[in-house]
Structure formats: C-alpha cells, structure tokens
Amino acid sequence: MTLSPASTATGPQAAGQRRLLTLLFVDLSGSTAMAEWMEAEHYATMLAALRDLYERIVPHHGGVIARIQGDGMLAVFGHPEVREDDGRRATEAALELHAAVRGLRPPGPLPADFPGLTLHSGIHAGIVLVGEGDQMRGRFELLGNAPNIAARLSEAAKRDEIIASEESLGLQAQFFETGARFSLQLRGRATPLAAYRVLGRAAVSRRYEASMRRGLAPFVGRGDELATLSAAMADTLSGQTRWLGVRAGAGVGKTRLTEEFLRHVVDQAEQPCHIHRGYCESYLSAEPLQPFLQMLRAMDGMTDAPPELVDAQASAAPQRADALLDLLLALARRMPQLVFVDDLQWADDASLRLLHRLRTTAERQGLPLLLLTASRPQPGGTGLGAHDDHAQLLITLPPLTDCESAHAVQQLLPQGDPFIAAEVRRHAGGNPLFIEELCHAAADAGASLVAGQSSAAWLAALVESRMGRLPPEQARLVRLAAVIGTVIPVWLLEALSGCGEQHPDVRALAGQDFIFPDQSPGLLRFKHGITRDVVYEATGLHERQALHRRISTELRARGGAELHEQLAYHAAAANDWPAAGLHAEAAGDQALAASALDRAKKQFRAALAALEFLPDGDDAGRGRRRRWISVAQRLGMACVFDASQDDLRVLRHAAQLAQADGDAGLIARTEYWLAYVGYALGETRDSLRHARAAVEQAQQCGDHALLAQLPGTVGQLQAAAADYAQAIPMLDLAIQRQRPRASKNAVNRIGLSFSLCCRAYVLGDQGRFSDAHEVFAEALEPFDGSGHAVEASIQGWRAAVLLWQGRWADARQAAAVAHRVGAQVRSMFTCAMGHAAGAYGAWMAAADPLARQHILDATAWLAPRGGGLYSSFQHGWLADILSTQADNAAARHHIARALKRGRQHDWIGGAMAYRAAARLAAQAGDTVQARRYLSLARGAGEQRNSDHETAVTALLEAELQLDSAWPAALALALAEFERMGMTGFLQRAHRLQQP
Template identity: 85%
Template sequence: MTESPVPFTAPAAPASVGQRRLLTLLFVDLSGSTAMAEWMEAEHYAAMLGELRDLYERIVPHHGGVIARIQGDGMLAVFGHPDVREDDGRRATEAALELHAAVRGLLPPGPRPADFKGLTLHSGIHAGIVLVNEGDQMRGRFELLGNAPNIAARLSEAARADEIIASEESLGLQSQFFETGPRFSLQLRGRATPLAAYRVFGRAPVGRRFEASMRRGLAPFVGRGTELAALDAGLARALAGGTVWLGLRAGAGVGKTRLTEEFLRRAGDQPCRIHRGYCESYLSAEPLQPFLQMLRAMDGMADAPPELFAAQHSAPAERADALLALLLALARGTPQLVFIDDLQWADDASLRLLHRLRSGAERAGLPLMLLSASRPPTTAGLPGAHDADAQLLTLPPLTECESARAVHHLLPQADPFIAAEVQRHAGGNPLFIEELCHAAADAGESLVEGQSSSAWLAALVESRVGRLPPEQAWLVRLAAVIGNVIPVWLLQALSGCGEQHPAVLALAAQDFIFPDSHPGHLRFKHGITRDVVYEATGLHERQALHRHIRAELAARGGAEGQLHEQLAYHAAAANDWPAAALHAEAAGDQALAASALDRAKKQFRAALAALEFLPDDDARRRRWITIAQRLGMACVFDASQDDLRVLKHAAVLAAADGDAGLVARTEYWLAYVGYALGETRDSLRHARAAVEKAQQCGDHALLAQLPGTVGQLQAAAANYAEATPMLDLAIERQRLRASKSAVNRIGLSFSLCCRAYVLGDRGRFDEAHATFAEALAPFDGSGHAVEASIQGWRAAVFLWQGRWADAQAAAAVAHRVGAQVRSMFTCAMGHAAGAYGAWMQDGDPGAPQRVLDATAWLAPRGGGLYSSFNHGWLADMRATQGDIAAARRHVALALRRGRQHDWIGGAMAYRAAARLAAQAGDAAQARHYLALARGAGEQRNSDHEAAVTALVEAELRLDDGWRAALDRAQAAFERMGMAGFLARAQHLRGG
C-alpha cells in the first residue's frame, strides 16, 4: 500500500477575494471615437459599436482569449484564464493584429466627413499577476484587481492610431514571432520606473521558438557531448541500412531543439536526405502538420519520385497513405532522416503516420532514422505516450560547469555573484539561463531573490504546473512555500507524502523537485520555477501555509537555535513581525559568530525590516540602532552604499536618543563602513567623533578598538607617520586579547595586514612579508574573509616588488575566497591584481579588460577603497598600448580619488601621463608629470615608487640624465629585491 496524502487545508479566503492568476491582458480602444461621436448620428454610432463588439466576440475567443468587459468602443480581454498557456502573450498579440486588420475594413454607416481616414484601434498588451473575481453587470464578466490591467490600459493610451504596444514582460522571446520596432522604454503615468516595450507591426515568418531565438541571436552551444554521440550512433545505424527511432525527451527550455539543430547541421555532411517538421499547439496547426511541412519543402526536387504528386494532390483522407508511400519510396533510394520537433503537440493522424512509417521501414529493411523531440508526459509512466516506442534519450539540465560557461558567454563582464545567482535560479535550463542573463544585462545588477523573470517566462512555468494532476500541483505549491530546499520530514508532516510517495516521485520525473545533496532534503530543480509558483499562490493560502510551517518547525523541538533563519522567513511571510524580528536578529547573530557574513547581513536587514512594522517607541529605536551596528560589523568585507545609508539613519536615531554610548558605537561603524567604501576623509571625521563620545561615556572597550581603526584609516589616506604608531598600539593590545575571541584574532590579523602593506609601500619588503605571515597564520586556508583581504594586500605588495608570479598566486586566493564568502571587494581586487601581474609578467592582452571588469563589479556597490590602484594599473597598461583616450581617462579617475585621500595609485597615474606626453613629443610636459610622480611617492615616503619613477624616466630618455636615473633605479631594485623591475632595468641597460 502506498501512503495517502493528508494535505494541510488552508483556511478559506474571504468571499471578496478571488483567484490569483498570471494573465496576459489585451486592452483595445477605438481611435478618435470622441470626434466621431460628434459627427455621427446616434443610431449610426450604435450600429458601428455593434459591429465592433461582434468583431471582439468573434476574434478574441478564436485566439484563446476571454473578454473580461466591453465598455463603449473599448475592450479588455484576458489570456490565461482559466488555464495559463506558455504562448498567451503571442496569442494576445495575434488577436490584436487580427482585430486591427478587421477594424480597418469596417466602414461606419451614414455620411462621413471628407477628411475621414477610416476606423482604427490602438491597443496595449501587458502580463502580470492579477486577482480575478467574478464580475457583475457593472464590473463586466470578471473584476480584475492588480496593476497589470492598469498598465495594459496605459499602454493602449500611449499607442497612436492603429498602433499596438506590447510590454517586454508579456512577449519576451515571443516578440521574435512578430515584426516589431526597436525595444524602447516608456514612462507610464502612475508607474515609478520605465517599462520596456515594443511596437508591433505584423507577423514575422517564424513558426518555432527556435526560429525566434535565431532572430534574436543564439547563445553559444554548450555541452551535450554524450547526447550528440548517441545521435551520431543512431544515424550510423540508419546509414548502414537499419531503421532507428530516437526520441529525445526534456522539459521546456532544456535545449532539445538546439541539440537536434546542431546534430542536423552535422548530419548534412552525411549521405542522407533530411526532412524537418514541427508540431504546435496554436491555431494554425493542421492535421498531419509536420509531414505536410516536409512535403511542401520537397516541392521542386529534381529527383522527385511519382509518389510526391500523389501526396500533394490526394484527398485529405488519403493523404496519410500517400505520405507514407512517398517517404518509403525515398528510403528505397537513399537513407532518410526524418525529424519532428515538439511531438507532444502532434495530432492523432501524425502520430499514427509516424508509427506506420517506422513499422513499414522495419519490415522492408529500409535505411531510415526517425528523430523526435518532445516533453515528458505529464504523468510519469503514462502508457501509450507519443514516443513510447522510440529509443528514449532523456536530456538532463546543463552541469554546473556547462552552466557557468553559458553564463560567461552571455554575460562576459558580469561579476561572479550575478553569474552564480543566474545559475542558481536557472538550475541548468539553457532557456532560463539565456533569459536571466538578458534580464541581468538590462538591469545592470543582481537578480532579486523571490522575484521571477518576465511574465512570459513565468507563464511557461505556470502552464507546466497547470497540466499536472491536482495532487501534484498542490504539492508543488506547498513545496514552493516551504522554500527552495524542502526538508522531507516537513513535507510529509504537511502533506502526508514522503520522499517515495508516487506524487513526489512524479514531480522528480517532471523536473520540478529532486533529492538534494543533503540526505533528507529535496530541492527545486530550477530556482525560477520555485519563485514563479510561489508568486502565483494566493496570499491567504500562502500566509496560512507559512503559519502552519512555522508551527511545525517550532514543534520539531530540539535545538531551536538552528531554526532561526527558517522561523524568521516564515514569520515574516505570515506577517508575524515580532517573531520575524526576533528570529532574524538571532539568526544574524549566529551567522556573525560563524563568520558567515553574507548571511548575517541578510538576516540583520530582515530584522530591521520587520522592526518597521512594530510600534514606534524608545525601545524599538534603540533595538534598531544596535542591530544596525551589528550590520556594520557584518559588512566590513563587503560594504555597499545601502549599508552606509542604514548606519547614517542609525546615527540620526542615536543622536535623537542622546545616549553617548549609542552615538559612539554608531559613529565607529560609520567610520569602518565608510573606510570599506573608500570614503576615507569622511570616515576619519566619524572616527574622531567616536573617540570623543567614547571618552565622554567611558567606553573603554571601544577606546581599545579605535587605535586600530584610526590607524587603518590613516594608512588608507597614506598618512603613514600617523598611521604607524596607531597600528603598533592596536597590535600590541590585540596580541594580548587575541586568544580570548575570534573577533580579537580577526582584528589583530587585519591590523597586522595594514602594518605590512605600509612597510611594503616604504620598500621594506622583508619586514612586510614577515608581518603578512603572522597576520595570515591563524587563517591560512580557512576560507575566511580576512584571509581574502590579507592575500589581496600581499598581491599588491608583490606587485610593488615586481614578483609577478607570487602576486598572481596571492591574488587568485583573494579572488577565490572573496567569491566564496561573497566579499565583492576582495574578490574584485584579487581579480584585478592578478590581471595586472599577468600583464607585467607576460604582457597578457586580456589583462586590461579583466581589470575593467573588476572595477565595474564594484561600481553598483558604490565602493571606492583603493580604487586608485585599478585606475593606476589601467592608466599604465593603456599608455603602454598607446590608447591615449583611455589612458587619460584612467589617469583622471586615479587622481580624482585623491579627494578621498586615496593616493595609492597616484604615482602610477602620473607616470602614465608622463609616458603619454613623451609619446606626443612633449618632453617638458613629460618631465612635469615625472616630477609629480616623484612627489606622490615622497608623500607616502615610498622608496619603491621613487625607484620605478626613476626607471620610467630612464625609459623615456627625455634628456642626458637618463643613465643616472637608470643607475639609481637599478641600485634601489637590487637593494629592495624588486626582481621584475630589476630585469626591466637590466634589459634597458643592455639595449
């Protein structure tokens, strides 16, 4: 006996609340109707409206739509009710085109003015989540609540006479089925952000989604080596005289058609004739559709057999026999390859003919390969499935490595966090990868958790859910509310279905959920599927489930502390804000203690958001401030301007509270987060305020921490004379406390790291590397964020010393660990430092682009800490390449960083400017920039900068003193062990 599901039943929603549906909406209106009403007789106007309504009522249902209401000469139609279809956007657009054409053919009754140009419509199409209530005489057939109907109406308003405007949300890739104008942004009344849209002019000669993808531009073909080999082997058997039927199965968007197109391209070099056909669910489908497509493609063949005429001109009832005879006759002459795409939509006549063709070829021993591509049947193990007699090849999602390659092809400059987010949401589905990459490229930022992609893609997912049996559809929605990862015990407690229940196994076969790598857990195959299903679940049902899940988690007992994240999430989703704030704060503290800083940030932000729903009083404000301070602690390795804004608000609240201790610690974290963002000048001001307030309230613990922070800020400002004693004091104190807590060990290592790069900048490289070794010892190989930070600075010091290979090795660790702990600063700086090391060692031509990429990754976060490094490196590389405009731009950007006391790349920028001036033949200007470079190095008391500036002076040979400059440089390089620069000097001397 199998276990029977005992599903949790959500409380019924209030009677006034309808169904939550994903709909595509078509809003049409008659153009110029107000003016027409003035010159038309009322009876004539009424007759014209009657004709218009007749068109609406005939054409909209023909395309699968339902008229929600007709008001005057306007009409609102919905596509996707009661069942969502993946091509609802296409259907709505087809309906609009047919309506426009039909209305152009109408003539209003009665006399017309001489300047009357004919009747036209203007239409808008948009898709989104809508609450559907039953209507009445006043509201129409349905009452549609939500923003999507309003946007469709606004698009119709924006359209000119005889114009159709469709939002990108509603069409997406399906826009390629139509001739459209360029994608444009439209600022609609009542909408805060512009809406991307297209003007639709007509139908395009496109029948399949693959052809639509080709019009937009195909993503590179990735992976599928095993499947290609199996297809090649099948063709080889057919070429040897056998009959083969291979059925390729996979869910929507997994890449069946792309794989078969790649195979057919290769098969074109083989001695066989290829026939192609496809099936579709749309209205243009006809009986025997794929075979008739093949027949029409054969028309005009020079070697056409007599059967071709019979197949073309036979009566419909006899056409299948004629087509069968034709294909068998062709196979008697040469091997045939017959490909049918989207077989799941084939009509019964096509399926019968396909099976007869296979049987007839087998009996006659003919060389024939049948290849079909289809989606899995809705119910696993369904008898009599369309391709059940084929040798089935199941196409899996792309592997993690293949997905990464696909993302890199589509978003070559994207930061690794966006790439990882795309991979997580897409789950190896190539279509999802492609669409999410397009969305990320358009937005210029990371995907937002919990938000689906465009509505047309959501419709693709929802249509799959809609075809599931009711029990499986309910399980998918329940799982979506639980989360992307589903504990099996929780699913069973809520539904009665364990991991081996037939309904759960069927969902795995349908590529919805599958066993996670952690035993006892399931996971959604595609994160986007989970997001879409969750959003389409009604609010009341969702909230009831969240409450029930939270109760089950609490009843689970055991170490409740391990459940804080889950409890916080479900409490917030159920609008239980006190519990949400409590658990999110606790989860943030746990993550902070475990140095999981990205998770700590997420939870502290969730706690702050939950507090906003609680009554405002002194206790709530103080709690808000203290959580914001811990957020500051969590974001020191990956700060953003958003984090800084939170702390600035906390500072306002603390000042209003008047507690000197709260003010001191808030100012301290403002200083630290500002430092992490490169706002050194402002951070020094906050640090001084923190010292003043800490002294005022006697906060000795904070006063003990402040020397390290002030020392780091002064070091960032290149005020080494002031930084060194503060860092030494902090190191002395932190060494005494390092054994007492992990936080103290982190503080000591970071202070040592700052002391090391100050020593390195002064050319005391041996001392610098010894200090780096002490800083790194507790964390080497740990994968901790502080390890990434230390290795990033080691890479910079190795670059100063000209140890290019060592710099690249340290930078690789900084990049890798930074990506693991989601510290964009260390990840990006490691990427940039490694690229510059490769440039200096081998002249790597791709290095400038990698440094540009790393700089761009930091831009959305508003970070600028030591970004003069990046611009100095880029100025040097571009000047060497002779790219004058780019070099000048980066010189200016590096020097602009001086406004925040970031002079670390200043000397390099001035040297690049000197090189540009020398290339232009302006020796005086080149000497001027070299003097500024020397000054920038002297400001930092940097011996290595002075030596490199002397080397550049010698390389430019501006006057007779270049040999003396080379002597100075070479002597300094030998003394400081600057190997790479020494080799460059020796090469210059030898040359």
C-alpha cells in the same frame, strides 16, 4: 469612448483566484470626435460591428473578453488555463483586430478628411486577482496592476499602433516584426517599462526559428547525447531502421540538440542522406498530419521526384496518410532518410499513427530510415498518449551540469559580476532557456539582482502552463513546497501534506523536473529557482499566509537553534513581525559567529525591516529604537568586508537615532561603525571624522573595550590616507594591545590580523619588503587556508605588495586566493581586487592582452556598491596599461579617476597615474609636460615615503630619455631595485642597458 482603467484598478483584497494573465486592451482611435459628427444610430451600428469583431476574433485566438465598454475592449489570455504562448496569442489577436477594423466603413456620410477606422492597443501580462464580475464590472473583476499597465500602453499607442511590454512577449517577440525596444514611463509606475511597437507578423513559425532570429546562445555540453545520435545515424547509413526520441522539459534544449545534430549530419555525412523536418504546435487549430504535410510542402519542386510524391500531393484528406507513408518509404528505397518531428507532445493522433506505421513498415522492409522525435514529458501519458514511448532509444535530456552552466553564463555575460553569475546558475537550475533569459535580464539591468528579473511574464507563463498539466494532487504539492522555500525539508513536507520522499506524487514531481532530492539527505529542492518563484507568486495571498503560519508552527514544534533563519522568513511572510524580528536577529548572530557574513547581513536587514512594524509609543518606541541601533551595529560588523552605500545609510540613520537618544555609549559605537564602514567604502576623510567622534564619546562614557579597538581603526584609516607618520604609531599600539587578547576569541584574532596586514602593506609601500612579508606571515597564520574573509583581504594586500616588488608570479598566486576566497564568502571587494591584481600581474609578466578588460570588469563589479576603497589602485593600473598601448583618451580618463580619489585621501595610485601622464606627454613630443608629470610622480611617492615608487619613477625617466640625465636616473633605479629585491623591475632596467 475609452474603456476606463479605473474599472480594473487595484482594490481591497476580495475573494478570487490569483492568475497569471496576458491582457489585451483595445480602444477605437478618435472615437470622441466621431461621436460628435455621426448620427447616434450610425454610431450604434458601428459599435455593434466593432463588438462583433471583438466577439469573433478574440475567442478564435484563445482569449476571453472580460469587458466591452463603448468602443473599448479588455480581453484576457490565460483564463481558465495558462498557456505558454498567451503573449503570442494576444498579439496575434490584436493584429487581426487592427486589420479587420481598418476594413470597416462606418455607416452614413463621412467627412472628406476622414482617415478611416483604426484601433490603438496595449498588451501586458502579470499576476491578477480574478473574481466574479457583474453588470458594472464586466465578466470578471480583475484586481492588480497589470490591467492598468495594459490600459496605459493602449493610451500611449498612436492610431493603428500596438504596444506590447517586453515581459509579456519575451522571446515570442521574434514571431513578429517590431520596432526597436524602448522604455516607456507610464503614469502611476515608478520605473520605466520596456516595450515594443508591434508592426506585423514575421516569417517565423517555430520557437527555434525565433531563437535564431534573436541570436542563438552558445551550445554547451551534450557530448554524450550527440555521440548517441551519431551512432544511430551510422546504423541508418548501414541500412537499418531506427527511432530515437529526445525527451526533456521546456527550455532544457532538446530542439537545440537535434538541430546541432542535423547540422552535423549535413556537414559531416560521408554518404548522401535526405533530411525531412516537421513540427507540431498547440497554437490555434493545427491541421491533421501537420509535421508530415510540412515535409511534403518542403519537397515541392523536388527534382527526380518519385511518382509517390505526386500521389501524396494530389491525395484527398482521408487517403493522405497512406500516400505520405508510400512516399517516405519510396524515398528510403532510393537513399537513407532522416525524418525529424519536433514537439511531438502536441502531435495529433493521425500523425502519431503514421509515425508508428512508418517505423514498423520500414523495419519490415529493411530500409535505411532514422526517425528522430523531440518531445516534452507528459504527466500520466499512456499508449499513444505517451508519444515517444515506442522509440527504440529514448534520450532523456538532463539540465546542464553546474560546470556547463558556468560556461554558458561566462559566454553570455563575459564581463559579468561573479555573484550575479552565481545567482543565474542557482536560479536557472541548469535550464539553458532560463540561463539565457536571466543573462539577458542581468545585462539589461546592469548589476541588479537576478532574483527580481526572473518573473518575466512570458517565462512565468511557461512555468504555469506546466503546472496546469499536473494532476491536482501533484500541483498542490508543488504549491505547498514553493511556500516552504527553494529547499524543502522532507519531514516538514510530510508533516504538512502526508507525503514523504518516496510517495508516488513526490517521485513523479522529480520525473517532471519540478522537485528532486537534494545532495544532503532529508532535503528536497526545486530544480529551478524560477519555477519556485513563479509558483509562489501565483499562490493566493491568504493561502500563502495561512501556509506560512502552519509552517512556523511545525518549525517551532520541531525546535532547534538552527531553525531561526527559517522561522524568521516564515514569520515575516505571515506578517508576524515580533517573531520575525526576534528570529532574524538570532539568525544574524549565528551567521556572524560562523563568519557567514553575507547571510548575517541578510538576516540583520530582515530584523531591521521587521522592527519597522513594531509599536512606536513612548517607552516601547525608545526600546524599539535602541534595538534598531543594536541591530544596525551588528550589521556594520557583518558588512566590513563587503560594504555598500545602503549599509552606510543604515548606519547613518542609527547614528541619528543614537544622537536623539543621547546615550554616549550608543553614540560612540554607531560613530565607530560609521567610521569602519565608511573606510570599507573608501570614504577615508569622512571616516576619520567619525573615528574622532567615537574616541571622544568612548572617553566620555568610559567604554574601555571600544577605546582598545579604536587605535587599530584609526591607524587603518590613516594608512588608507597615506598618512604613514600618524598611522604607524597607532597600528603599533593596536597590535600591542591586541596580541594578548587574540587567543581569547575569533573577533580579537581578526582584529589583530587586520592590524598586522595594514602594518605590512605600509612597510611594503616604504620598500621594506622583507619586513612586510614577515608581518604578512604572522597576520595570515591563523587563517591560512581557512576560507575566511580576512584571509582574502590579507592575500589581496600581499598581492599588491608583491606587485610593488615586481614578483609577478607570486603576486598572481596571492591574487587568485583573494579572488577565490572573496567569491566564496561573497565579499565583492576582495573578489574584485584579487581579480584586478592578478590581471595587472599578468600584464606586467607577459603583456597579457586580456588584462585591461579584466581590470575594467573588476572596476565595474564594484561600481554599483558605491565603494571606492583603494580604487586609485585599479585606475592607476589601467592608466599604466592604456598609456603603454597609446590609448590616449581612455588613459586620460583613468588618470583623472585615480587623481580624483585623492579628494578622499586615496593616493595609493597617484604616482602611477602621474607616470602614465608623463608617458602620454612624451609620446606626444611634449617634453616639458612629461618632465612636469615625472616631478609630480616623485612628489606623490615622497608623500607616502615610498622608496619603490621613487625607483619606478626613475626607471620611467630613463626609458623616456627626455634629456641627457637619463643614465643617472637608470643607475639610481638599478641600485634601488637591487636593494629592495624588486626583481621584475630589475629585469626591465637591465633590458634598458642592452644596446
């Protein structure tokens, strides 16, 4: 018989408490078949024995049985109190249940082929609404998707198999022997679930050992703290007694710091020192004197043992503390001793008393003893309950600085998207554990946003267990602050709670590493974004919405145009869609005016989402659709420097709505933005079609403002298609029209500068480098040093032209600006192109071995956005590098990718790709193919009227020396390099002349 997941299915919102639970779903394997051949009385006896096991084993591991139905059982871990090791407890319970059931023998006669009794189990964790149960629903009514997933995992498990989801175990999976991580597509779930088959317990007892088993993250920072510990060790070696405590919140790295220090003591000590390790734990019922008994067991078999060791091993429990004290003091009389106790916050009273006695007695006797303890801060601890307050020196370990966090992320995600890396740092708040887990999540999810990866249940349990230890008033403040947001205005918190920045509870939360004063006056901030997200998610829906409504009321009363963004967020969270749409639009317009394009995109998308909830009747519907189109057009304006396929889909929908409306003006402008965003994504051919449609509709409705903008857009598209004969007149016309208007507003200045930029790179491609740099200077002048997105774009193109010219150092400098400014304004295109251009400059200047990987990284960053604008550049650069390195397979791949871009009229990297193919053919001894590819390279250059490409192709012909005509090719290249000032290539050509 199976416990039906329907009993825990998601239902209407009911009275209950929102809790983070780990759920263990257990069923007896093959029970239906057994019920057919067993006598009913025997079957009932077997079920009773099974239920006895459930009722004995589950509570022993800290779980609560929610329901038993037939032979199936659903147990919850984390109610009434969430513990950070609930996933581990559930898995331990499942292993013990499976072993116990294997030992049961059903009553009565058994078939000859009876395989024995076994269970199959599933473990999953998530947010569940917990309500009162009844006879039908069990002890609790559990509403949410997590119970269903646990049931599906149990269904997927085979006989005697336990399947646990990765997000319920996380790092705790290392406490167990598991099969390989695998993805499971569960019925009723849209995306696959990562899971493990749990095979048994591993020989791991500490979290640090679990981390070692998975692979330690890089050790970053902590130089001052290591120096302090080393000084204390030096004092001990000179004959003194010291007690140092290291205190930090969960995951901040206290154990890692102490282990690094202990390793240093072993490796660097100039005189012998005996190290003893012990730890305390909250799991199940730890024995009294646990850390000291661990030390004692580690000494078993110790050579030249003092008599006190025998006494300590033989002592009865009441006298054991005295014997352990005598043993450690005796050892300290023989040589310096270092006693390390980890997780002191979970120490029993006997261990704490022994620690204090050891310190005071050793001090009195003048013994060389270093006591080192690591603990978490405890809310409201006093006396012995404060654990390490009596340490002579307490090292309070802060989170990593932003610089240290960046270093850690770089090591964990060496090829990571820089925006994802920034999100990791922001969300982790300097907590090394959070950094590590978010980096693992980002690596697994590719370029998915990290915000969605921070809710792994085992990490959420860590946060919720910390919340559970807070006094009720402080916990209430944290939940209120979480609804306000990651950044909390002090005035708003005080208005809602009566607690200002100096209130004792607010200050206590700073000490507990929850909320601390922001750098900007009048603001508080969550230390870790993960904490805020977990606390918010665990707050009940009705409570959240009520708080969002109160916050909206306070914000409106406060007034001020700068509050639109906050009002939009809180209105949407309260399902006040009319207000949400209005405020999001206003916030988007403000961000667009301030050139904060990423924020503008976010707000315009929020406005579009809110509009979907508004009435769709006849008159109201037409107004809503027109408003939707208007917002979508502004979204187009915001996304031109960092477009994605999602943006393009929004504008395509806007174009459909405009066509249905029939207004030529609406159609013209949606077609215009479709053209521009398509251009930003490299879809040049389709964009030219939309641009022509925009011209036609603008002429029809007399939209002269749009007609004035369109020559620049059409010229840019034709330039991207390498149709310079058509592009140059259009760009010149656009520049002529834009110059008089550039002084009127920022939009006109941006339009003029970008038209000038396009004109400059066309000049550069034609080998007119002096003219190109003059035009670049005019384009850049209004924005040089401004940090504006257009500055990044112009500098990116300057870098490309400087690479064409062979000015490697100048190109790298311009590329660095494009990369830096692109990152600041969150324009992935300019950020990635700057990164790639700088890397290619480094390759050309000094054959930098890292260049290849840097360009591959930049290409990977852009891939999820679906963009291809000028991506033939990157593939051409890679083809050039790889063919030079004779990496034939990889070079051919990027040659094909560069040439494939020609289908969208992106030929900017075509000549380079053909040259790489010629080099590969020559390396293989195929001179016929090599000549053919050189001919194609010349044709690709001539198609763009590109003198620099012709000259570089002639240089390669001379380098390959395929026939006796190579000296003439070299002479041509030398003359052209001299004429165009192509310095780097000129040096390369001169080297060919040398004997």
